[in-house]
Each structure stands twice: as C-alpha cells, then as structure tokens.
Amino acid sequence: MESIQSALKQWTKDNKLEQRLHDARKTLLADPLVNNALEGEPVTDDILDQGLIKLYEFQKERQNCESCPGLAACPNMMKGYQPEIILTRRALDLEYHSCSLKKNEENARKQRQLIKSLYVPRDILDATFEKLDRDHEREEASRKALAFAVNAMPGSDGQGLYFYGRFGVGKTHLMGAIANELRDRNIESYIVYTPDFFREMKQSIGDGTFQEKIDMVKRAQVLILDDIGAETISGWIRDDVLGAILQHRMLEKLPTLFTSNYDYDELEEHLAYSERGGIEELKAKRIMERIKHFTTFVTVDGANRRSR
Template identity: 35%
Template sequence: MEPINQFIKNNRKIEENNERIYQELIRNPKIVDLIQDEENPLTASMIKNDLITLKHYADQPLECSENSAGGCDNHPDGYIINIEIRNGRANMFYTPCPIKVRNDEFRKRENLIQSYHVPEDIKNATFDTIYLDEDSNRSEVLKEAIQVTEAVASGEESRGLYIHGEFGIGKSYILGCIANELKDKSVSSLIVYVPEILRDLKSGFRDGTTDEKYRAIKSAHVLILDDLGAEDVTPWARDEVITGILHSRMVEKLPTFISSNFSIDELEYRYSRTKENGVEETKARRMTERIRALCKEVRMTGDNYRTR
C-alpha cells in the first residue's frame, strides 16, 4: 500500500500540474475566444472538468503545413480538433483540415473519369493541349466540343457529338478533352474503347462479369464511346450490346459522345452486313437512328498525328 505521505505528495503534484495547465489555458487566445462566446461561454468549472480535452484543442497548430508527400505536418491525420459546449461540458469533434479537403477533392475528381482500355494520353487530354493547324478543322470541332461540354456540365438537355474522320486525326483526343473538362466541372464520365470492351463483355460470360460491366456502361452519367465501328461486326455486338446501350441512353436522355472512322451512313452500311446473318438493314438502321437521336454528327479533318 502506498504510504499516506506519498499519496498526499502525489495528489499535490497532480493539483499543481492541473493548476498550471488551467492558467496556461485561460491565457490561450483560442480558449479566451471560447470564454468570451456570448451565446455559450466556456466557464472556469468547464475548463477544470475538461482540462485534457481543452489542452489538446489549444495545443494544436492553427495553420496547416504541407509536407513533400502532400499531407499536413501540423495535422498528420488530416483532422482539426474543434470544441462544442454541450450539456455543461467541453466536447471535442473533428473537421478535415484544408489540405485534406483539397486532397480528397482531388482524388474525387480523379475518380470522375473511369475508362475501359483507353490510353493515358487520351485520359489526360485537355482542350488547351490540342494541336490546331490550318489544314484541319480541329478548331471548329473544338468549338463544338466546348459548347456541348458546357451544356452537359450545366445540366442542360443536350445531344452529344458523333465525331468521325480518317485514322489518327485526333478524334479520340477530343473525347479525352471532353472527359477532362467535365471532370474539372465535377461531372463524371466513362470512356470506353469499343473493340476491347466487346471482347471483355464476351469473355465475361465465363466469370459472370458481363452484366455488371454492361450496366455500368449503359447507366454512366456521361458515356464516351471511342472508335465505334472498328470492332468485328456481329449480330450480338450490334443488337444486344451497342443498340441496347444506345436505346437505354436515348430513353433516359443521358449525354453520349462517340468517335468513329465512319460517317453514320457508312456505319449503317457496315453494321447491316454480318457473316452470320447476311444483310440486315433494318437492324442496322435501328442502331444508327439512336445514334442520331443522341448525337450531332461532326466530320473532322486533318493530318494523321501518328505518321508524324
């Protein structure tokens, strides 16, 4: 058992330490602000009852300090301690510090663009980095893309774009610019490279992932289909996948953007002929009618980037 003298001595040390902390707190500007609060002031008894809580609050740095890793040195866990006076006690609660808020917003924005089989340079494209030259109409297409993107971002009901033209002239790049501009305006999008996603959907029959991917594409807030028509034309791809996606988006009035090497008329001819079923013009027209309902057709011209 602890000797009574030692017990008294220890208690005296605790009381002296608590008094020291109390005196420090009542001179701290943050605690003074709480004491002077007109609606719910912090009292002496509250300070003495919640010394440790208030000391944690008073000791934390006022400002954030960003480190080389992008975190906050002054608030390592990313949260700031706050005090709320409730039921006669000083209660502690947390709010994210400005650096955490900024980093969370950045990660959220980065996740706004999802993609299937799209190159990084396309996902990172911006309107400011498009190469414009006199021998192309990229500036005209750019204006169209900016106008439609702004309409979509503002929530207006608007048709997307069906951009077609020769190989390598920057159609996919424009689509990437649209996705990034929407990201900057906090609008999510899904970019899909059509030939590869069709292969994914077909292989998904084996592992049961087809339905999930199909629903994600069909219901994306903004859908961007890259290189439509470059895939092998089959009745399944045309009728079950592409027409199904386009029909659902037409009914729900969801913004849709498409690139292709074919005009819509050329695409209709291509999709009307399959090895399995021969000529099926009506089914191909059913698909292209939905494209016309969803998108404004724009022809893009210019030099082939890939041969430079």
Template identity: 50%
Template sequence: MESITDAVKKMEGYDQLRRQLDRIKQQILQDPYVASFMEANPGINEVNLEKGLTKLYEYSKERHNCDNCPGLERCPNLMQGYQPVLTADKDQIEIFYEKCFLKKQDEKQKSMTALIKSYFIPRDILQASFDRLHSIDQDRKEAIGSAAEFVKKVAAGEECKGLYFYGKFGVGKTYLLGAIANRLAERQISSLLVHTPEFLREMKNSLSDGSFNEKMELLKTVPVLMLDDIGAENMTNWVRDEIIGVILQYRMMERLPTLYTSNYDFSLLEEHFSYSQKGGLEEAKGKRIMERIRHLTVPVFIGGDKNFRSLQ
C-alpha cells in the same frame, strides 16, 4: 478531517509540480490561436479555464499540426483529415472537429470518381480536365467548345444530341471524353466511358460468367454513354446486331445522349458496319446502325497536325 485537496498540497514535490503546470498553462494561453479565442470569450472564468485547459492544449497542438500540414495521408491529428474548432458553450470550453479542406477535396474526388464508370480506359484519361485543354491549338478549339456546350446543356436538364468526335489517331479524342466525364461528375451526373473494342471482347466473355445482361443494362440506361474508338472493333454480325444495335436503339428511344470517338467519318463507319461474316456487304444493316448514330449525334471533326500528347 483534512480534505484530499489539502492533503495533496502537502505532498512532497507538489510545489514543483504546480510551477510546471503554471508554466504549461502560460504557454498554452500565449499561443496566438488560444489567445484569440480567450479574447473573443471574456466570460470564461478561472474555474472554467482550469477545467478546459486540456482542451486548449489539444486545440493548440492540433491547430499547429494543420499549419504544418504534411498532407492528408500523413495527417498527425487525432482524427485524420479533421481540424479542431473551439467553442464556449455557456462559457465552458468545448472542442470539436470539422473536415479540413484536403479531406473535403478528397471526398469530393472520390464522389466524382464513383460517378464515372469505365472499362479499359487509361488512368490519365480518367484524370482529364477542361483546364488543360484551353491551351490546345486552334484546330481543336471547335471540338472543345462543342464538348463544353454539351456538358452545359446536360447539366441544365436540356435534351440534346450526343457528339461524334472523329479524326486521325492521337489528336486527343479520348482525352476530350475524359474531360467531359469529369465535368459531368462535378455536376453530379454519372457517365460510362468504355474502350469499345476491348469492351466488346469482354461482352463475349460475359456470356459464360453470367454478367452479360447486367452489362447490357448498364450501357443501355446510363445517363451519358461514351463509346471510345468505335469502328476499331472486329465486326461480327452478333456484335453489330445484338450488342451495338440493341444498345443504340434503346438509347435512341429513351433519348439518352451517347458520345463517340472514331478514326472514321460517318461514311467509313457505315462501311464498317456493313461488313458481313458471310462475305459481301449487308448495307441495309449498316445503314440501320448509322441511322441511329446520325439521328442523335452531331459530327465534330478534330484536326491538328501535332500529336495531342506532345501539346500537353
């Protein structure tokens, strides 16, 4: 009885099909990537080569897609963000996929972003980096150095004081907090960066939606808390005594670092915290809050005559 293979060979057009397949085979084998693989694996015989021809074709096509990469979002490969790798397992051709550089970078960025929680912070601040700060003028170098040293100590597991950045509007205080948050995330340390005035308004609203305790717990326990623009909030006894005071007391007891930015120096901030809705001043309560801040932070003045945004 005639075999199927022999029967196929006698079919009309078989010779033409065979010639086309041979041309495709030669094109695949002449591909530099495939040729390099075959040269490195001389044990692959003709039978295994025929069996693995479709894998070689797939590899060639996908590998050249990577050479002409249009970006992760437009990746044309079968598995977006993955590049092909050929192996010869017992001289049989196999193909598998591994994450490309762009895919790894994207996942790393998403992982870092997940480590940085924020409330009411502009997008450009959440993308801040120390690399862009090295070119900033001399007046800001001390602050940048203090920030870098803080990250170094926290990453090393050392106990260290937080930082209190103060100076006039527009000198780059908030951007510096963003750079710290991103550098900490690179070292797998989570942080929370909040715009204090807006967040405190949110805390008042959270009393009605049931999320107050959850938010308080987050601010109290996050490994690194950053309170941006403290002193710009509308001061009330409730904000001072039940929110800021409680958070700072807990963090002081647990020795969790807290960073601040403010337009006020310590003396002016103490006056702000001494405000009383009932009229007059409650100096003892203002001093109590400031004692917690002074005890666990180092004041760092950020100078500069030019607006930070004009220096970027």
C-alpha cells in the same frame, strides 16, 4: 470524472507541483487559440478542470495547423482533420472536421471520379482544350467539341456528337478534353474504347457481371464510345449490347459521343455484317437511326498526330 488536480493531490502533497499545475492551466487558458474557442461557452471552473486534457489536445492539434507542414506531413492524430471544442452534457469534448487541405484533396478525388474510363490511355484522360493543337484543320471540330462540353445538359438534352476522321487525327484527344471540361461542371462522363469493351462484355456472360457492366455504361451522364467500328461485330453485340445501351440513353436523354474511322454509311455497312457471315441490313439500320438522330456529324481533319 475526477479532475486532474484532485487526482494529483491524492498522489502528492508537493505544493510546487500544484503551483506548476496552476500555472500551466493559466497559461493554457490564456492561449488565444483556446481562449477564442471557449468564448461564449458557459464553462465553469469544474468543467475546465475536468476538460484540461481535451483542451491540451485541442491546443496541440491547432498549433500544428497554425504551422501546417502540408497534408502529407500532417502531424495531427487524424491526418487532415482539425478539432473544435464542443460542450456536451456539461463536459468539454472535441469534434474533428476536415481542414481546407483535406477538403481540397477530397474534392479533387471526387472530381477525378467524374471521369471513368475503360481501356483508354492516360494521356487521353489528361487532355484539355488548352493543350489541343490549334491548327486550322481541327478548328471546327474543336469548336463543336467545346460547345458541347459547356452546354451539355444530360437528362434534358440527349444530343451528342459523332467525330469522323482518319486514324491518328486527334479524335480521341478531343473527347478527353470534353470529359475534363464536363468534370469541371460536375458532369460525369464515361470514356470507353469500344473494341475492348465489347470483348469484355462477351466474357462477362461467364463471370456473371454482364448486367452490372452494361448498366454502368447505360446510365453514365455522358458516354463516349471511342473507335466504334474497329470491333469485330456480332448480332448479339450489335442488338443486345450496343442497341440496348443506345435505346436506354435515347429514352433518358443522355448524350452519347462517338469517334470512328467510318462515316455514318460505312458504319451502317459494318454493323450489317455478323461474325457468322450473314448480312442484316434492317437491324443495322435501326441502330444507325438512333445514332444519326441523336448526334451531330463532325469531320476531324489534319495530319496524323501519331506519326510525329
């Protein structure tokens, strides 16, 4: 590649222009940003002459970083990226890397992706243990929820929780707080509002997405099934959806958490009924044995939060 100086000499014999170019080169190389970037590199004058454009680009981009206006207003050619000078094949080039703000944004995005949800209100996903009501009735439930969140070991320990309580006592908020604590430990969780999820699974048979959706839920590191028992049950949902999910998670030691207005016995009775009107106690009992064996029953007491 011709140097900038050589090319310009062909265009003009203006000595003043040559002097200005010389002075600009000298000023550029005296810039601490450029000087420090070149320190230790075996750079000859020819390499410098041919790489001036790259050095000017480096200087401008790094000066932008020195007076950073924030990621949203980043003036660099690639927003959120800053250049480093590299020497390759006896030529100067630039290699771009994420700046600290960009890395923080990417980490935050990855963190948000650790909490997946289906049909769960946004305020539930924002719940934290610090924001939970500290009343006496929920103290034991909050303590057990926090203990699970800080000690969960998906793949090694499949033990979960079963939160039972009346409508509106804060069971789902506890699950949201668990999900956020797990996120901080880089553990993926999936919060599912069970009635709507089961309805979607019926529809997915027609659009060919059934296996993809059930696999996604089966394989989540921690699965939270919210409001189980509120759905209209069918033999297919009980055996081929819920049963298949729980069987896989039991074998892989992946914790499953539940919230319900039904206790264990009431949920078993609910699962025994099918939409065809029959009673299948044995099949319901098989499902409940998996739930009972791999969860700790927790009663959530207190006033109805939604009536405030």
